[in-house]
Amino acid sequence: MEEKISPQTSQSIDVLIQYKKGQLSLSQAEILFGSMTGLSPKLAKKFLMGLKRENIIKFENARKGA
Numbered sequence: 787m788e789e790k791i792s793p794q795t796s797q798s799i800d801v802l803i804q805y806k807k808g809q810l811s812l813s814q815a816e817i818l819f820g821s822m823t824g825l826s827p828k829l830a831k832k833f834l835m836g837l838k839r840e841n842i843i844k845f846e847n848a849r850k851g852a
Contacts, residue, residue, distance in 0.1 A: 798822040806839055 798819060805815035812834060820830035 794822055802834075802837065805834055806837055808839060 801810065801815055801818045801822065804810045805812070805819075810818070812831065815834050816827055816831045819825070819834060820827050823830065825833065
């Protein structure tokens, strides 16, 4: 038997994917994800902050002469 995913669930997953790829900012994703899932903005932000983003470049905290 094939399980069907609701359009709302599919759209909320799309928001998560777009956020992870850097196509949405945290504030954009927070608003969209919260409105689609019924989560408060604070809880939606906490959930999103737990995801690893694919477009992040880490810089070393090295000082010259240190």
